[in-house]
Amino acid sequence: MVRPAGSDDLEAIVSLWHQLLVEHEARDRGYWALVPEDEAQPRYREWKAAALDDPERLHVVAEFEGVVVGFIHALRLERPPLFKLSRVARIDEVAVDIKHRRQGAGRAMMSMALRLLKERGYEYTDLMVDYKNEGAQALYRGLGCSPRELHLVKKL
Numbered sequence: 001m002v003r004p005a006g007s008d009d010l011e012a013i014v015s016l017w018h019q020l021l022v023e024h025e026a027r028d029r030g031y032w033a034l035v036p037e038d039e040a041q042p043r044y045r046e047w048k049a050a051a052l053d054d055p056e057r058l059h060v061v062a063e064f065e066g067v068v069v070g071f072i073h074a075l076r077l078e079r080p081p082l083f084k085l086s087r088v089a090r091i092d093e094v095a096v097d098i099k100h101r102r103q104g105a106g107r108a109m110m111s112m113a114l115r116l117l118k119e120r121g122y123e124y125t126d127l128m129v130d131y132k133n134e135g136a137q138a139l140y141r142g143l144g145c146s147p148r149e150l151h152l153v154k155k156l
Contacts, residue, residue: 005052014048016069094109106139
């Protein structure tokens, strides 16, 4: 089951976020390195609690047998007022518990998020995905997403 998230989902989202960031950090310790865990989770919890209360943001969760196993967070992408296209959403966070991947939770959450974003008047959405995450890329392409830019990073 997928549904809009609420403040009661905060702890489950924090746990899923931590799982996601541990995976990111394993791929690139320099770019994704976290502050110590006893600081990272409280900081994220505080930030996410405020984000869940923000009506401009969208959060969707997936449940399996009453347990939250995934979440999506989307927000308005701020664009300069010189573009005709001003209503663009960014899907900023997508996480599915490792034990529940490839069972339809990601697709169901994305489908709901895309529908709700369209209902809110957004014309486009964008997202970033790790270039090594072929499963997520296949999911997003299967939902009609296509590459537009290449996001590059450099350690200075």
